[in-house]
Amino acid sequence: MRIVQKFGGTSVGSLERIRSTADIVEAELNRGNQVAVVVSAMSGETNRLIGLANEITDAPAERELDAMLATGEQVSAALLAIELQKRGITAYSFNGAQAGFKTDGKYVRARIKGVEAGHLMERLSANEVAVVTGFQGVDEKGNITTLGRGGSDTSAVALAIAVEADVCDIYTDVDGVYTTDPRIVEKAQKINQISYEEMLEFASLGAKVLQTRSVELAMRYQMPIHLRSSFDLVAGTMVSKEDETMERAEISGVAYNRDEAKITIVGIPDHPGIAANVFGPVAEAGINVDVIVQNVSEEGHTDLTFTVPRSDYHKTMQIMASLRDSMGARDLKGDNGVAKVSVIGVGMRSHAGVAQKMFQVLAGEGVNIQMITTSEIKVTVVVEEKYIELAVRALHSAFGLDLAVDSI
Amino acid sequence: MRIVQKFGGTSVGSLERIRSTADIVEAELNRGNQVAVVVSAMSGETNRLIGLANEITDAPAERELDAMLATGEQVSAALLAIELQKRGITAYSFNGAQAGFKTDGKYVRARIKGVEAGHLMERLSANEVAVVTGFQGVDEKGNITTLGRGGSDTSAVALAIAVEADVCDIYTDVDGVYTTDPRIVEKAQKINQISYEEMLEFASLGAKVLQTRSVELAMRYQMPIHLRSSFDLVAGTMVSKEDETMERAEISGVAYNRDEAKITIVGIPDHPGIAANVFGPVAEAGINVDVIVQNVSEEGHTDLTFTVPRSDYHKTMQIMASLRDSMGARDLKGDNGVAKVSVIGVGMRSHAGVAQKMFQVLAGEGVNIQMITTSEIKVTVVVEEKYIELAVRALHSAFGLDLAVDSI
Known part of the structure; x- marks a missing residue:
């Protein structure tokens, strides 16, 4: 097998951790596999450098x-x-330029255009280990670019695709994706296999185990990602193409996000273009609007409700206050104490009634639903934040995700 | 004018020093000059990185x-x-690969083979500042190489040659080369102009203001080096081709080195190849032999005396002790309390009697000469270390180098 392994900043954050990381690489070699490694900067180093510039x-x-x-990555890759060399393993470090990472020219947030990995392929075929810097590349003029925070996951997936690896192992401090947050639901289970689509939904809901871009890239080229723990070398979660033959559970997991605020503009004169009028200024301020619901109300007026990250609540309310008058809206209401709960599952496509069941479960617990939004493989509701643990536990149990008691 | 400026680690060692360095760059631009800058790593950074690896x-x-x-240099160049950009100056950093520094493949002590500076020439012609990392390049396969300690001086001279600069300004914490060490001779004078050949002799005698390789390179391409202080922007010492029309003083300066040890093997059977027998093992141990004197003694036996750096004294004596027996030498003597004094000057080529005058001056002060060696532009003697200040002062005065009292 040919494997690309990715290790984050904590896995190269000290010489002791570098030794543990080398153990993992060496074990994979001893199994007869070819290994390329992608590393982040030693933890803290990126912030130190930004601090110097600032x-x-x-x-x-x-x-x-x-x-x-x-x-930062050049140093950790060399270390x-x-x-590895000290252990008698032939290993070489490669920075973004040397490893052939070509990006566009957008500094600080560059996107990978391709990886010219011919040289690395030769190294791997000779059973030599290539230790490659994550997070970076060069544009077509040879200027150094970086991919933005978390970009090393994307580097690893791009390299795996370029060297035609069998799998991209992403080592982290958790051992996989869980059916829900184990801090809330003790009976949460590790998911052994998850589709790219589901992983994207989990990732966008704040399960910060994998960078969204890396999952999108893996999905496009159908590169399996094995998300696993660097502390405990059991199998983690395999993110891969949906397996059609597999009997799917109704849903794969329950995700939530507390970090939400809700804003409603009441009684806007309803004519084409009002959504653009409202959300244009919000987008210009760099605020990500999430759930949006629009109701038609009486007499040609409408209400518009949407959520934003809680940290953007006050800024958004200011923008809305100035819009209210210019748009002739009747009222503006805000609530920065809401949260979002989602049930996610590719099985949903063939299972009618997931949404209905979700609403019934929440109603049974006395949880009032404030907003609803659905996608192909996800149903999301916005509720008062204080209900979040109750809602997550009830849904996890009702959809049959709780770990059987005898296997605890 | 097109100028290459080189700044060492202390000149980029703190953000305050980086500002002062930018002041110097900006002043040169304001004079209408084109500027490329070569920088070292922030002081301490190279040792920090070596420490991590070790x-x-x-x-x-x-x-x-x-x-x-x-x-290390990539960070200081970017900073x-x-x-500079903050001041509205268009400036870009370039690492060794980007700046086109091609070296051989000898890691840690690579030699520059050439600088492909077409891109930098364009930048300079557009009055943009190129900030280039010193000390490094890439070999023909694109592997990163470094030039060894002090290599940034050589980088600067090589870049100056490649971009066809008018001068290479090397900024340091001293304001030039002095006729002798001002700590010993209060009346030492700054030398305004010195030939490459003289500078090489000064440098090899421990005047650590310029790396020897950089002077050799500048001499080959006749690139003038202006050695000057980053604290005091007066003219420093210009190192350049010997000016034939200039009236030369008999000598340019008096140099010394305390760090010497002397070893004598007495009564070696004298036959061809003994020097190789003695110095082969010493060279293999990585020890630099400096002055060598051989006398023919009675009955086909000879004495061989040489000096080594004092820190290599004990190791050298061990090697000699084992050689003494195998070579049938009569005795082995060592003295790690000697020092070297030289008078240096291109004027010497046309001034007979410099050596004779030197011996007379030292004899007049009661300083016993233990060894003598001469080159085209230098006479060196080895004396007991305790005489060193006395010898330097007497020679500096006798050769007319003392600063006139009224100009102090």
Whole structure:
């Protein structure tokens, strides 16, 4: 097998952790596999470098910031290669330029255009370990670019695709994706296999185990991602193409996000373009609007309700207050004490009634539903935040996700 | 004018120093000059990185060590570019690969084979500042290499040659080369102009203001080096081709080195090849032999005396002790309390009697000369270390180098 392994900042954050990481690489080699490794900067290093630049100016030239930040991974990749060589393993570090990562020219948030991995393929075929810097590449003029926070996951998937790996192992401090948050539901279970689509829904709901872009990329090229723990080498969660032959549970998991605020503009004169009028200024302010619900109310007026991250609540209310008058709206209401609960599952496509069941379960617990939104594989409701644990536990149990007692 | 400026680790060692360095760059731009800058790593950074590698192993893979060390300059170059951009100056950082520094493949001690500076030439012609990492390059396969300690001087000279600069300004914490050490001779004078050949002799005698390789390179391409202080922007010492029309003083300066030890093997059977027998094992141990004197003694036996750096004294004596027996030498003597004094000057080629005058001056002060060696532009003697200040002062005065009292 050919494997690309990705290790985050904590896995190379100290020399002790670098040794543990090298153990994992060595074990995979001993199984007869070919291994390329993608590493992040040592934890804390990226922030240290940003700090240096920010002491000079709040707005450092982004090209130069990228040139600085890219050094973090270059150091950790070299250190891991040194540790591997010390063990008699032939290993070389490669920075973004050397590994052939070509990106667009958008500094600080570049996107990978391709990986020219011919040289690395040769190294791997010779059973040599390539230790590659994550998070970075070069644009077509050779300028150093970085992919933005969390970009190393995407680097790893892109490299796996380029070297035609069998799997991309992403090592992290959790051992996989769970049916829900184990801190809320003791009987939460690790999911052994999950589809790309479901993983995207989990990721967008704040399950910060995998960067969304990396999942999208893996889905496009059908590269399996094995999300696993660097502390406990049991199998984690395999993210891969939906297996048609597999008997699916009704839903795969229950996700939630507390970090929500809800805003309603009441009684806007209803004519084409009002949504653009409302959400244009919000988008310009860099605020991500999530759930949107629009009701037609009496006499040609409508109500518009939407959610934003709680940290953007006050800024959004200010924008709305100035819009209210210019749009002739009757009222503006806000609530920064709401939360979002979703049930997710590719099985939903063939299982009618998931939404209905969800509503019944919540009604049975006395949880009032404030907003509803659905996608192909997800039903999301907005509820008062204080109900969140109750809602998650009730749904997890009702949809049959609780771990059987005798297997605890 | 097109100028390449080189700044060492202390000149980029803090954000305050980076600002001062940017002041110097900006002043040169304001004079209408084109500027490329070569920087070292922030002081302490190279040692920090070596320390990290050495915590893993005493013998880290040199390829990986170079990949790590090269990041030091990448960070300082980016920081200086950020500071310049903040002032409205168009400035970009370039690492060794980006700046086109091609080296051989000898990690840790690579030599520059050429600089493909077409892109940098364009930047300079557009009056943009190129901030280039010193000390590094890439080999023909794109592996990152470093030039060894002090390599940034050589990077700067090589870049100056490649971009056809008018001068290479090397900024340091001293304001030039002095006729002798001002700590010993209060009346030492700054030398305004010195030939490459003289500078090489000064440098090899421990005047650590310029790396020897950088002077050799500048001499080959006749690139003028202006050695000057980053604290005091007066003219420093210009190192350049010997000016034939200039009236030369008899000598340019008096140099010394305390760090010497002397070893004599007495009564070796004299036959061809004995020098190779003696110095072969010493060279293999990585010890630099400096002054060598051989006398023919009675009955086909000879004495051989040489000096080594004092820190290599004990190791050298061990090697000699084992050779003494195998070579049938009569005795072995060592003295690690000697020092070297030289008078240097291109004027010497046309001034007979410099050596004779030197011996007379030292005899007049009661200083016994233990060894003598001469080159085209230098006479060196080895004396007991305790005489060193006396010898330097007497020679400096006798050769007319003392600063006139009224100009102090």
